Amino acid sequence: MEGQPHALGQDDGEARRAKGLLWLPLLGVALGTRAFGLPVPLADLALAAFCGLALLLLGPRLRPGLPRWWPALVAFVACGLLSGLPPLFGGSHFSGEQFLRSAAKLLLYAAATLLVHAVARRAGSGATAARLRDAFALSGGIALVIYAALSLGLPLPSGLACGEHTDTCSALYYERRWFGDSSPTGLQQDVFVRAQGLASEPTRFGYLQAMALGLLVLGGVPPGAGCDPRVGLLAGSALLSFALAPWALLLALVLLALPRLWRAPGAVRRAGLALLLAAGLLALPPARAAFEHAVLGRVLRLAAGEQDSSAMLRVGGSWRLATRLALERPLTGVGLGNFDVAVAARRSEFPERVLLDGQVQGWNALAYVLGTTGLLGATAFLGLLLAALRRSPARLALFTLSLFAEGAVLSAPFWVFLALYSLPPVDSSSQSR
Numbered sequence: 001m002e003g004q005p006h007a008l009g010q011d012d013g014e015a016r017r018a019k020g021l022l023w024l025p026l027l028g029v030a031l032g033t034r035a036f037g038l039p040v041p042l043a044d045l046a047l048a049a050f051c052g053l054a055l056l057l058l059g060p061r062l063r064p065g066l067p068r069w070w071p072a073l074v075a076f077v078a079c080g081l082l083s084g085l086p087p088l089f090g091g092s093h094f095s096g097e098q099f100l101r102s103a104a105k106l107l108l109y110a111a112a113t114l115l116v117h118a119v120a121r122r123a124g125s126g127a128t129a130a131r132l133r134d135a136f137a138l139s140g141g142i143a144l145v146i147y148a149a150l151s152l153g154l155p156l157p158s159g160l161a162c163g164e165h166t167d168t169c170s171a172l173y174y175e176r177r178w179f180g181d182s183s184p185t186g187l188q189q190d191v192f193v194r195a196q197g198l199a200s201e202p203t204r205f206g207y208l209q210a211m212a213l214g215l216l217v218l219g220g221v222p223p224g225a226g227c228d229p230r231v232g233l234l235a236g237s238a239l240l241s242f243a244l245a246p247w248a249l250l251l252a253l254v255l256l257a258l259p260r261l262w263r264a265p266g267a268v269r270r271a272g273l274a275l276l277l278a279a280g281l282l283a284l285p286p287a288r289a290a291f292e293h294a295v296l297g298r299v300l301r302l303a304a305g306e307q308d309s310s311a312m313l314r315v316g317g318s319w320r321l322a323t324r325l326a327l328e329r330p331l332t333g334v335g336l337g338n339f340d341v342a343v344a345a346r347r348s349e350f351p352e353r354v355l356l357d358g359q360v361q362g363w364n365a366l367a368y369v370l371g372t373t374g375l376l377g378a379t380a381f382l383g384l385l386l387a388a389l390r391r392s393p394a395r396l397a398l399f400t401l402s403l404f405a406e407g408a409v410l411s412a413p414f415w416v417f418l419a420l421y422s423l424p425p426v427d428s429s430s431q432s433r
Contacts, residue, residue, distance in 0.1 A: 017057050018123035019131065024050035025116050026135040029413045030208065031142070031198050034163070043412035044105070047112040054115045058122065067117050067422060069387035076384045077110045079377035083332045093345035094335055102337030102410050109415040116419035125426045129216055132420065136212035137230035140237030143197030143205060146171070147240055150193045151286040163200045170201040173242060173294040179301065192290035195240035206246025207405045209238035210253065211417050214398045217257045219425025235274075236281055242294040245314065245405035252401050256394040314404055318363040322371035333374035336410070342371070365403035365414065381409075388422040395421045 028046025035041045081103055087094035120128040149156050150171060162169035168177070168187060173194050176186035199205035213234040238246050261271070282291050325334045325342050334342040370378045389396035399421050406414065 014058060015123055015127075018119045019127050021050060021054055021057065021119050022116075022123055022128060022131050023135070024053070025112065025412070025416050026131055027138075029416045030135040030139040030212070033204060033208070033411065033413060034198060034200050036159075041412065044108070047412055047416075048108060051108070051112055051115055054119055058119065066114060067388065069384065069422065070114060072380070072384040072387040073110055073113065076377065076380040077106055079332075079373050079380045080106050080336050083335045083373045083377060086329055086332050087335050087338070093342050094338055095341045098337035098341060099335045105410045106336065109410070109412065112412075113415045113419045116416055117422060120420060120423055125423050128420065128423065129426055132212055133216055133228070133230050133234070136209060137233045139197050139205075140209060140233040143195040143209075143237045143240070144233075146197065147193060147195040160198075163196055171196045173202075173290060175293050175297065178298075190293065192242070192293055193286055194242045194290060194294065195237055197237070202241040203243040203245050204406065206238045206241030206243045207249065207402065208413060209234050209241070210246045210249040210405075211398075211402055211413070213238065214249070214253045214395070214402075215417070215420055217253060217261070218394050218398065219260075219392065232274075232277060236277070239278065239281065240287060240290075242290045244295065244298060247295060249398065249402060249405055252398055256398055260394075314363045314407070318367035318407070322367035325371035326374055329374055331374045331376050333370070333372045333377060336372050339368055339371050363407045364405075365407055365409045368407055368409055385418075388418060392421075392425070 024046045025043075028043040028050075032042025032046055038045070084096075084099040084103060087099075123131075146156065146161055150161060158169065161171055163171060168174065171194055173192045174186055175190040175192070176183075194202040196202040196205040199208060213231065216231060216234070235250070238250060241247075281287060321339075321343050324346065325339070328334060328342075366378070366381075369381045373381070385396065385400065389399055399417070402417075408414065
């Protein structure tokens with residue numbers, strides 16, 4: 001059912017409109033994952049506007065562009081909606097308001113995913129990759145400016161520099177606080193700057209940049225385009241997040257892309273240049289200090305068995321929580337939006353109870369889906385990923401790993417990246433499926 005992709009460089013009216021429309025979801029995800037005082041994140045507003053404009057400007061002509069995996073998407077949405085039924089007819093610790101809000105978001109994201117995919121195919125994979133590169137290069141540039149200002153001690157509005165955690169400023173890594181020192185000196189000593197751009201915190205910023213870079217490297221741009229400074233800006237800004245999850249994604253990306261990049265002309269020279277630039281970046285005094293403490297120090301402490309709340313909840317603790325919730329309602333889960341509602345009600349049962357503040361909807365996407373939609377939803381979710389990404393094992397591997405870096409399934413980045421990662425690579429975009 002998936003329509004024929006347009007040839008690169010096609011300049012008809014529909015292709016031009018499609019290329020222009022893509023700026024809305026791409027800039028929304030790159031720059032608007034925070035709400036900035038609004039009721040919903042800017043990315044959600046951008047997606048809603050994109051859906052309306054796409055239907056208005058391209059309308060029925062988008063239908064042939066429906067991907068072959070759309071039934072898998074419909075199945076997961078159905079499971080998500082079904083998750084709200086058992087609790088409504090008798091169940092404790094269930095918030096109907098949270099479920100309805102989450103269900104509305106899921107419906108918006110599902111529609112936006114199909115439309116982003118269709119519009120991107122209408123624009124062409126090459127044009128889509130170029131706009132993605134430019135949008136996230138802009139985000140990386142803004143992050144570098146803020147990072148430099150914080151490193152130099154220049155005054156910045158806390159709402160701009162500190163993300164959504166203005167009490168301590170999430171753009172700063174408080175090493176003592178991270179490992180349990182709650183004294184006032186924990187906010188004054190061993191504090192290091194991290195890049196977070198306009199995202200809510202460095203891990204999310206690094207995740208966004210790494211996933212955009214992954215799409216470009218794993219078939220999004222021709223192998224010879226790797227020296228584009230905008231691509232380097234994505235990589236450099238992701239490194240400066242000094243968050244372990246984005247660094248793990250970057251390492252996985254290097255390993256997955258190595259066979260493709262090694263075959264490209266001048267691969268050794270470009271690899272050497274990339275390593276030299278990365279080493280130079282991390283050798284700068286503020287970056288070197290942050291690397292030694294926020295990355296190397298954390299890895300060594302984790303290896304020594306010291307408690308690291310983020311790593312604990314993201315990798316292991318989230319599964320313990322999700323399994324406990326799924327056992328309560330094995331087939332349908334506790335309901336969309338109710339992960340932390342249910343966890344908070346059972347907080348005393350978990351060894352991580354001191355870390356459960358009721359603010360985060362899961363710590364990895366797979367655990368969230370299992371806990372909130374049960375076995376039915378988890379099966380449909382895995383089926384969706386396989387159906388959408390099976391053509392590229394490398395993309396499927398990176399996308400699956402990213403589920404541990406970004407725990408929010410009900411957020412715009414997950415769905416926009418799913419639509420884009422399912423596109424044909426640039427070098428095969430002129431071929432039929």
